[in-house]
Amino acid sequence: MLRSGIMSDARDENENDAVDSYRSHMESMIQWHEDDDWDRKSEMVMSGVLSAEETKRIDICLGTGGPGYHLIADLDRDGDVSSVSFWYYNWFFSREFPIENNTEEGKAVKSFVEFIIESY
Numbered sequence: 001m002l003r004s005g006i007m008s009d010a011r012d013e014n015e016n017d018a019v020d021s022y023r024s025h026m027e028s029m030i031q032w033h034e035d036d037d038w039d040r041k042s043e044m045v046m047s048g049v050l051s052a053e054e055t056k057r058i059d060i061c062l063g064t065g066g067p068g069y070h071l072i073a074d075l076d077r078d079g080d081v082s083s084v085s086f087w088y089y090n091w092f093f094s095r096e097f098p099i100e101n102n103t104e105e106g107k108a109v110k111s112f113v114e115f116i117i118e119s120y
Contacts, residue, residue, distance in 0.1 A: 053077060060116055066090060073113045081110050081117075 032044050055074055062069040067090035076082045084106070086097040100106045 055082075058113065058117060060113065071109065071113060072096075073117075075117075081113050084109050084113055 028044075028048070032041055035041050035044075054077055056079070058071075058073040058075065060071040060073065062071065067088055070087040070089070071084055072087055073084045074082050083101070084099045086099060086109075088095045088097070099109050101110065
């Protein structure tokens with residue numbers, strides 16, 4: 001029982017940190033947006049952004065109409081599959097199942113996604 005309380009406290013702390021981080025970043029972006037000084041805006045971007053990478057996302061629909069099933073695959077800049085998640089959609093509920101790359105499922109799903117990409 002004590003262990004679940006500790007895990008709950010850690011989750012709450014992480015949730016609070018996530019919310020605080022979100023608010024802080026949104027406040028900075030609003031300030032950036034409202035600033036008319038382009039030099040200062042450029043400086044804020046260059047000092048605050050660690051990287052910006054173009055990626056591609058593929059949405060493979062496996063079924064629709066309550067519930068819906070999708071594989072969402074992210075591709076890196078070289079076009080290689082970097083991650084895949086199975087998504088379940090049922091009206092106002094959705095759930096993501098991230099698929100680990102180095103598992104039997106992950107290897108099979110990656111191969112499936114690569115085949116779909118090559119076929120379309």
